[in-house]
Structure formats: structure tokens, C-alpha cells
Amino acid sequence: MSDASHKQTGEKELRLFLVAGEHSGDALGGKLIAALKQRYDGALTLGGVGGEDMAHEGFASLFPIEDVAVMGPMSILPRLPRIMRRVYQTVDAALAFKPDAVVIIDSPEFTHPIAKRIRKRAPDIPIIDYVSPSVWAWRPGRAKRMRRYVDHVLALLPFEPDAHARLGGPACTYVGHPLIEKLDAIEGADGAALSRRLGLAPEKPVLLVLPGSRTSEVTRLVDVFGDAVARVSAKQPIEVVIPAVRHVRDLIVAKTANWAVRPHIVDAASADKYAAMRLARAALAASGTVTLELALAQTPSVVAYRVDKLIANLRFLLKVPSVVLANLVLGKNVYPEYLQEACTAEALSAAILPLLGDTPERRAQLEVLAATPGKLRLASSSPSIAAADTVLAVVSAQPGAGKSRRGGPM
Structure with missing residues (x-):
């Protein structure tokens, strides 16, 4: 035009x-x-x-x-x-x-x-x-x-x-969706350069952890995400990267200080976020717009969310097969989702582990994710x-x- x-x-x-x-x-x-x-x-x-x-x-x-x-x-x-x-x-x-x-x-x-x-x-x-x-x-x-x-x-x-x-x-x-305007930046992000700068062990797959951009989200999710990371790392040595927005960075630093795997925390407002998505073997993310970014980056993922009790009690009003935006756009529940009481360390780690290897679960996600740019463009x-x-x-x-x-x- x-x-x-x-x-x-x-x-x-x-x-x-x-x-x-x-x-x-x-x-x-x-x-x-x-x-x-x-x-x-x-x-x-x-x-x-x-x-x-x-x-x-x-x-x-x-x-x-x-x-x-x-x-x-x-x-x-x-x-x-x-x-x-x-x-x-x-x-x-x-x-x-x-x-x-x-x-x-x-x-x-x-x-x-x-x-x-x-x-x-x-x-x-x-x-x-x-x-x-x-x-x-x-x-x-x-x-x-x-x-x-x-x-x-x-x-x-x-x-x-x-x-x-x-x-x-x-x-x-x-x-x-405005994210499509960032597609070139996402696809061109240099994950290898970020890995070198952070000093990541090349033999360890990278798990990207995204516990949310709001204080309430991080507070509800960061501990269970930490427990899931511990379970995954007990079976598969990993590196962990967390992109954090400025106003929750200190909270994330404090909450992750005693994680089994010390995370590398990068600036979510910089190019590092997309480089981390391209670098990651898999992601564990809070539900939200970030799932569309992960889909555009072709990053296999597991999605989780917890809300306050008042909102949780209204779940019967939901009229959709998924609360994950990427799943709704793609018309298929490509990203497994774990909500409220289903959001446990056991469930999350069990879903993440297959995505770190060369598995049918990983290949199935990648096949569907390839359609994301065409759906949004x-x-x-x-x-x-x-x-x-x-x-x-x-x-x-x-x-x-x-x-x-x-x-x-x-």
C-alpha cells in the first residue's frame, strides 16, 4: 500500500x-x-x-x-x-x-x-x-x-x-496486531551473541522463564515457576534466562535468589528479550501477549496462570477453549496451559521436559507455530x-x- x-x-x-x-x-x-x-x-x-x-x-x-x-x-x-x-x-x-x-x-x-x-x-x-x-x-x-x-x-x-x-x-x-510490526526484530534477534555475553554453557539447553510483567502476576507465579525449574534441572541440566521489565525486576531478583538454577536476568525492554526467545530451547510463560511473541519467535512453550480468588470463581463464564492468545489465533491448543490449581510444579516440569529434547511434542509445536506470522500479517x-x-x-x-x-x- x-x-x-x-x-x-x-x-x-x-x-x-x-x-x-x-x-x-x-x-x-x-x-x-x-x-x-x-x-x-x-x-x-x-x-x-x-x-x-x-x-x-x-x-x-x-x-x-x-x-x-x-x-x-x-x-x-x-x-x-x-x-x-x-x-x-x-x-x-x-x-x-x-x-x-x-x-x-x-x-x-x-x-x-x-x-x-x-x-x-x-x-x-x-x-x-x-x-x-x-x-x-x-x-x-x-x-x-x-x-x-x-x-x-x-x-x-x-x-x-x-x-x-x-x-x-x-x-x-x-x-x-502491533506485534507483527516487530517480526523482523524477532526473527533477526541474535541468540548466539546473547549466549556469549551471558557466558551460558553451550551444552545446556536454555529455558526461558517469563513470570509476567505485573507485580500481581509475578507474585502469584514466580515461586511455582522456581519449583518447576528445580524439578526440570534435577533431570536435565539447564540454563535459565528471565527477561524482566523494570518495575518488577527487583522483585524477580529477590524471589529467584535461591532458585536451584541461578537465572540470568535481562532487560525485557531491550533486544535481549527477543534474542532470549530465539536462543531458548523452550519457555515457561505467564499467559498474555507474550505467548504471541513466543509463537512469532517459534519458541516451544508451556503456559501457566493464576488469578485472585474472586476472578477464579468466575471461570464458569469463559466461552473459549483456551485462555492463551497464541492458541486462539492459531485455532489449535499448541501451547499446553495450566491454570489455577492445575498450575503445579509437577505438571509444569512434566510438560517442559519433552520440549528440551528432540521429541514428538516439540516437533508438533514447531509445526503449528510456523503458521503464526501468516495469521497475524x-x-x-x-x-x-x-x-x-x-x-x-x-x-x-x-x-x-x-x-x-x-x-x-x-
């Missing part, structure tokens, strides 16, 4: 109000802003809530994103009064901004209450949801309810448009460009498009 041939022109400014509620949404928002600058030829004026990535594109946030960047009901409850103040502040600011469209980005606990209130007070403002809630996994009735306050969904996963159509949700376009553009083009198309399709909300030509 040629950027020039598809660039949209505008005589006057395009006003977009963007709302990201946590750091992964901020990363998407930053790339979306950069793509909008590429694809829209007129003046672009932005307002809303974002973080560092959006700020790098010249975006000024109403308040620090850290004020609302929390995950899960148990984390939200203690901060609910502050979050609700920020919700009302954001709604008032959006209406005062008089946008041509509002784009909410992920974090439905924060962004959807904002969208509902904007729709109630200004029903003519189009609202676009960048990242679909997991309506295909649980509480599917949310899809139909979203139609009241969301005009268009930008989906990261290829099966989500069909899911929204089946569930009566809003119009939905697959714009691609778009035919003719990057995800951020596709998202920007869809935002511009939604704005152009509105009654009165070509005029700003202040009455002049756009």
Missing part, C-alpha cells in the same frame, strides 16, 4: 480526542498518532489522556496515565474514587474539545464509562474503540451493549470481527496505518463530514 496514494486531505483541522488508560494502550496510541500524521494531510489537533509514547508524538495528556493504570477489580476498588473523578474530568474535557471523533484505547474499565457518558451527552460524536474487549471469551452480552456507545471497533485479533458479527456487536475491522499495510485509515474512514462517513463540529469546512 502506498502512503501517498491513500493519504486523506483536509482543508481544516481534524480534531480527535484519544483516551488510553494504561501503558500498552499508550503504546498503541503513540503509533496511531504517528500513522495519523502520515495519513492525514490537514492540520491534526489532539486531546485526551495518554502516556509517554503518546507524549513523544506531541500529545499533551489531561493528567498522568498512572492515575488510572490499574488492572482487575481487586486493584481498581481501592482507587475507585480517584478513577471516577478522572472519568468525569475526561468526559467534560472531551465535550469541551468538540472532537470530530473520540478514540478509546483498550482499558475498558476506564475507557468504556467515558464512552457511555460522552454518548449520552453528545450522541453525534462518533466513538471508536481501539482493542476489543474479550467478548468472545466471557460475558458475550457486552458486544451487543457496546453498540449503544461504540460506532466501530478496531480489532487486534483476526477472529474478532466474526465474533462481533455473531454476537451482535458494533461494526468491527481487523487492523492487525495484514496483506497491504501495518497495523497502525490500518488503524489510522479506519479512524479517518469512520470520521469521513459521518453526516456532515467535511465540516468541523464548529461549523466550518474540515
Whole structure:
């Protein structure tokens, strides 16, 4: 797709109000802003809530994103009064901004209450949801309810448009997962160079351990992962590498100090993470987006997860055959998953050991993982460009498009 041939022109400014509620949404928002600058030829004026990535594109946030960047009901409850103040502040600011469209980005606990209130007070403002809630996994009735306050969904996963159509949700376009933009970096990562730098024993297979990027995830998983590592190392000498994000690094260092195999801890924000994935013979990972990265890196893996008791009691609401994103994208449960009480050191080590050798289990995973890039790749553009083009198309399709909300030509 040629950027020039598809660039949209505008005589006057395009006003977009963007709302990201946590750091992964901020990363998407930053790339979306950069793509909008590429694809829209007129003046672009932005307002809303974002973080560092959006700020790098010249975006000024109403308040620090850290004020609302929390995950899960148990984390939200203690901060609910502050979050609700920020919700009302954001709604008032959006209406005062008089946008041509509002784009909410992920974090439905924060962004959807904002969208509902904007729709109630200004029903003519189009609202676009960048990242679909997991309506295909649980509480599917949310899809139909979203139609009241969301005009268009930008989906990261290829099966989500069909899911929204089946569930009566809003119009939905697959714009691609941002990880596909990192495919070259993943495939080109130099595992051998990392091995030399860390001084790894070449005769020992590398087990990559990924206990999560949030404090709550690491706290729940790191001890059972350590016990699994001990069981594996008792039968097969291994090296262990752990990519850690900055805010949980100290926790991981402390929790792994007495592991049977002393891990090599590298910076998850650097190229070392992908080099470690390419180097690893197998991985033990927390469920999450990292499973898609492992699939793109063609790394055989075992996946585990534990949540708080309140969420665990709601498991009967799940409507999917797997909670592992890589499995859902590939349409096959390629990565074995161990959740809650099934997440034991015995089970994890038993699943890891076959992946370290030349076994049918390992070969079966590699055969399925080879299809991952094709499942996520778009035919003719990057995800951020596709998202920007869809935002511009939604704005152009509105009654009165070509005029700003202040009455002049756009």
C-alpha cells in the first residue's frame, strides 16, 4: 500500500480526542498518532489522556496515565474514587474539545464509562474503540451493549470481527496486531551473541522463564515457576534466562535468589528479550501477549496462570477453549496451559521436559507455530496505518463530514 496514494486531505483541522488508560494502550496510541500524521494531510489537533509514547508524538495528556493504570477489580476498588473523578474530568474535557471523533484505547474499565457518558451527552460524536474487549471469551452480552456507545471497533485479533458479527456487536475491522510490526526484530534477534555475553554453557539447553510483567502476576507465579525449574534441572541440566521489565525486576531478583538454577536476568525492554526467545530451547510463560511473541519467535512453550480468588470463581463464564492468545489465533491448543490449581510444579516440569529434547511434542509445536506470522500479517499495510485509515474512514462517513463540529469546512 502506498502512503501517498491513500493519504486523506483536509482543508481544516481534524480534531480527535484519544483516551488510553494504561501503558500498552499508550503504546498503541503513540503509533496511531504517528500513522495519523502520515495519513492525514490537514492540520491534526489532539486531546485526551495518554502516556509517554503518546507524549513523544506531541500529545499533551489531561493528567498522568498512572492515575488510572490499574488492572482487575481487586486493584481498581481501592482507587475507585480517584478513577471516577478522572472519568468525569475526561468526559467534560472531551465535550469541551468538540472532537470530530473520540478514540478509546483498550482499558475498558476506564475507557468504556467515558464512552457511555460522552454518548449520552453528545450522541453525534462518533466513538471508536481501539482493542476489543474479550467478548468472545466471557460475558458475550457486552458486544451487543457496546453498540449503544461504540460506532466501530478496531480489532487486534483476526477472529474478532466474526465474533462481533455473531454476537451482535458494533461494526468491527481487523487492523492487525502491533506485534507483527516487530517480526523482523524477532526473527533477526541474535541468540548466539546473547549466549556469549551471558557466558551460558553451550551444552545446556536454555529455558526461558517469563513470570509476567505485573507485580500481581509475578507474585502469584514466580515461586511455582522456581519449583518447576528445580524439578526440570534435577533431570536435565539447564540454563535459565528471565527477561524482566523494570518495575518488577527487583522483585524477580529477590524471589529467584535461591532458585536451584541461578537465572540470568535481562532487560525485557531491550533486544535481549527477543534474542532470549530465539536462543531458548523452550519457555515457561505467564499467559498474555507474550505467548504471541513466543509463537512469532517459534519458541516451544508451556503456559501457566493464576488469578485472585474472586476472578477464579468466575471461570464458569469463559466461552473459549483456551485462555492463551497464541492458541486462539492459531485455532489449535499448541501451547499446553495450566491454570489455577492445575498450575503445579509437577505438571509444569512434566510438560517442559519433552520440549528440551528432540521429541514428538516439540516437533508438533514447531509445526503449528510456523503458521503464526501468516495469521497475524495484514496483506497491504501495518497495523497502525490500518488503524489510522479506519479512524479517518469512520470520521469521513459521518453526516456532515467535511465540516468541523464548529461549523466550518474540515
